[in-house]
Amino acid sequence: MAPRPRKRASRPTKPRAGSRRGGGGGDDDPFFESEPKRRRGGRDEDIESEDSDDDAVAFGGAVDEDEDEVEGVKEEDEETAGEKKMRIAKEWLKTLTDAAKREEDDEDEDEEEVGGRRVAEILQRRQLEESGRKRRELAARVLPPEPKDGFKVIVKHRQPVTAVALSKDSDKGFSASKDGVIVHWDVETGRSEKYLWPSENVLISHHAKPPLSAKRSKHVLSLAVSSDGRYLASGGLDRHIHLWDVRSREHIQAFSGHRGPISCLAFGPDSSELFSGSFDRSIMQWNAEDRTYMNCLYGHQNEILTMDALSKDRLLTVARDRTMHLWKIPEESQLVFRAPASASLECCSFIDDKEFLSGSDDGSIELWSIMRKKPTFIVRNAHPSLDSDDQELPKASFNCAENGIHKSENFSMAQSWVSAVASRKGSDLAASGAGNGLVCLWAIEPDSKGIRPLFKFKLDGFVNSLAIAQSGRFIVAGVGQEPRLGRWGRVRSAQNGVAIHPIQLKEEKDDL
Numbered sequence: 001m002a003p004r005p006r007k008r009a010s011r012p013t014k015p016r017a018g019s020r021r022g023g024g025g026g027d028d029d030p031f032f033e034s035e036p037k038r039r040r041g042g043r044d045e046d047i048e049s050e051d052s053d054d055d056a057v058a059f060g061g062a063v064d065e066d067e068d069e070v071e072g073v074k075e076e077d078e079e080t081a082g083e084k085k086m087r088i089a090k091e092w093l094k095t096l097t098d099a100a101k102r103e104e105d106d107e108d109e110d111e112e113e114v115g116g117r118r119v120a121e122i123l124q125r126r127q128l129e130e131s132g133r134k135r136r137e138l139a140a141r142v143l144p145p146e147p148k149d150g151f152k153v154i155v156k157h158r159q160p161v162t163a164v165a166l167s168k169d170s171d172k173g174f175s176a177s178k179d180g181v182i183v184h185w186d187v188e189t190g191r192s193e194k195y196l197w198p199s200e201n202v203l204i205s206h207h208a209k210p211p212l213s214a215k216r217s218k219h220v221l222s223l224a225v226s227s228d229g230r231y232l233a234s235g236g237l238d239r240h241i242h243l244w245d246v247r248s249r250e251h252i253q254a255f256s257g258h259r260g261p262i263s264c265l266a267f268g269p270d271s272s273e274l275f276s277g278s279f280d281r282s283i284m285q286w287n288a289e290d291r292t293y294m295n296c297l298y299g300h301q302n303e304i305l306t307m308d309a310l311s312k313d314r315l316l317t318v319a320r321d322r323t324m325h326l327w328k329i330p331e332e333s334q335l336v337f338r339a340p341a342s343a344s345l346e347c348c349s350f351i352d353d354k355e356f357l358s359g360s361d362d363g364s365i366e367l368w369s370i371m372r373k374k375p376t377f378i379v380r381n382a383h384p385s386l387d388s389d390d391q392e393l394p395k396a397s398f399n400c401a402e403n404g405i406h407k408s409e410n411f412s413m414a415q416s417w418v419s420a421v422a423s424r425k426g427s428d429l430a431a432s433g434a435g436n437g438l439v440c441l442w443a444i445e446p447d448s449k450g451i452r453p454l455f456k457f458k459l460d461g462f463v464n465s466l467a468i469a470q471s472g473r474f475i476v477a478g479v480g481q482e483p484r485l486g487r488w489g490r491v492r493s494a495q496n497g498v499a500i501h502p503i504q505l506k507e508e509k510d511d512l
Contacts (some may be wrong), residue, residue, distance in 0.1 A: 033193050051328030057444055084212045085481065088326045099399040135352060136427040138472045142454055143504040151439070151459045151477065151499040154190035155183055160480020163223040165232075170469035174225055174232055175478055175498045180218025182234060184249060187474070187500070195232075195244060198251045208254035224265035226272060231288045233274055241276050243288055253291050257284055263305055263485070267395050268312030269420025275303035275315055283317060283327070299325050310425065318348045324358055324372065337373055349430070351444055357430055359418030365432055367447045376448040383416045383434035409442070419483060422466035422475075431475055433463025435489060437478055438499070457501050460508070461494025474502050 079087075159179040166173050166187075176182045185192035197218060202209065211217070217237040224233045225246070232244040241262055243253040260279030267274055272289035281304060283297040302321035309315050315327040322344050326335040339345045341358040350356045358366045358375075365382045366375035415436040421428040428444040430451075440456040457475075465478035481494045 002443060005399065026210075040333065045123065060508050093419060096253050098212050107490060114476075116229055135446065136424075138424060138427045138429040138505065139454060141506040142429070142441065142443075145455060145457065145501075145504065149502055149504070151457060151501045153495055153497040153499045154187075155185050155498040156191050156495045157181060157183070157480075157498075160462065160482045160484070161464060161478035162221050162480070162484045164467050164476050164478035164498055165223045165225045166469065166476060167225055167229050167468065168227045168465045169229075169361050170471060170474075172229070173467075173476060173498065174223050175235060175497065176220035176223050177480070178219050178482075180221060180236070182223070182232075182244075183341050183498075184232075184246070185498070187469075187476075188440055193249065195249050195251075197490065202251065203254055206251060206254045207256065208242075209256045211238065221261060221263050222265040224267045224274065226267045226274075226288060227270050228272075231267075231274075233265050233267070233270070233288070235265050235276060237261045239278070241265065241274070241286065243291070247269060253288075255284075255286055255293065257293060257296075258282065260303070263303065264307040264317075266307050266309035266315070271312040273312045274328045275307060275309055277307045279303040279318070283307070283315070285329070292313075295329075297327060297334075299327075299336070305345075306347045306361060308348055308356075310353060314350075314357065316348050316350055316356055318345045318358060320344065323354065324348055324356075324368070326356075335373075337368055340364075340375065344346060346418060349423045350425055351428075351430065352426055354445070357432075357444075359421045359432055359434075361417045363416030363418060363434070365418060365442070365451065367444070367448060367451050377450045379442075379451050379453075381442060382432060383418060383436045383438055385436050415489075417483075418465040420463050422468050423469070424468040424472050427472065429468065429472055431466050433459075433466050435462040435478060435483065437461075437491075439463060439466070439475065441475075441503070459499055459501075461491045461496075462489065472503060474500055476500050 042214065081205060114316055147473050155175055157175065157177040157179075158181070159177040161175050161177050164173060164175045171187055173185050173187055174182065175185070178196065181191045184195065191214050198206075200211075200216060203216070219238075220234050220236040222235045225231070229246055232246050234242045234244065239256070239258050239261060241255040241258075242251060243255070244250065255276075257309050258276065258278040258280055262276055262278050264277040267288075272287055273294070274286040274288050276286065278284075279299070281300045281302060283304065284293065285295040285297070286292065287294055300317065300319040300321055300323065302319050304317055304319045307315060307317040313329050315329065316324065317327065318324050322339040324337040324339070324345055326337070328334065339358075343362045343364060345358050345362050345366075347359045348356060349358075356368050356372050358368065359367065359382075363381050363383055365379040367377040369376045416434055418432055418434050420433040421430065422432075423444075426443040426448070430442045430444055431439060433439045433443065437460050439457045439459050441457070443452040445452060458478060459477060461479040461481055462483045463477050463479055464484035467476045469475070477499045479494060479499055480496045481487055481491050
């Protein structure tokens, strides 16, 4: 009998992916689950966690941030119209308040900035005025004189005053007369002290030469004071320049060298250098500190009458050759300005480094510029013999025997002879004097446009010298019954001495 074939044993088959094992509906074995399914299961868990959060909300649990924003919007939507208006009004009021505070702070800062700039401008302007690069405007501030104002004689001299000088700060003054008396006086109080001339032996020991005659002449024609107030220089008919110590009022030096009377003197501002002019037609330069001779300048063809110094490098002189010379000391050169026809220059004064004034024997005042050889402006008959009310002022009597060059037709003209001019240097204020009983105050127009009259002050006698204070608040005049360089006229009603007149000025708005 044939053998029965053996049955092959069945192998367990691997279930296909996603299928469940048969039998009895038991749980699935995760071992046989595919990877995708396990991942899906993780996502299901996440979803379930979100559902749990929702449940938590339902039971009063934690609130999500998005839900807070939604609720905030709902609350805003629930704001009433009145509350909204109140909130907007408060916000607008706060905005306005903040803006006002910012404006106040800005204004305070702007005021401080403007004030600082203003102070800087004032200081800069004053520095330019003091250095001479900008002209100080004083003429526009001069007020009309009051009835009580007038020339008041503060120092009396026995003989006609020939020269006056003010210190740099204008608190002290000096005057000299034909009798050789030199007086030092206080402007405020009028208290005066005389300088005593030393003996002849002392003068010779101070390097003075013996006099040509039996007695040395002490007739003084000119004065000058140094800017530091230490030295006073005098010159006259004895042909010497005498140097005095202002503090002790003692004679310390005599400079000799001129061969004629010393007619004019000038110290350089902020310098110890002294200039002297003489009838010998020469100009000499000295050093008061070192007591030495420095230089000699020639150029005039006749007697030198007056001079003025703007600096140690610039000098202005007038002579009887009808010319005015502007000297440039370092360059050793000079500019020559010639007087108009039929006029002879008698006095001069610097205004600034570009303009200057002169007075003539025909009664005219000339304004000059360094850019022209002829006057840029002329005031004819600046000192008439009659005042503004056509009432005659005290007239002078003339002695023809002493000076035969004067003719009868020139007698009335002699009172109008401009014998002195002065200016407050670096400003537009100037003054002139003559023998007609008036001192005239002038305003210098800018850019050499002209000279404008301001006021006239009455003063009897020949005004032989003038000086304006540095502040511009008063003017000093040396007056006498006779002219400075002669005796061809006489005003008997005049009083020999030093007279002072106040000048009322408006206060500057920008005073610090």
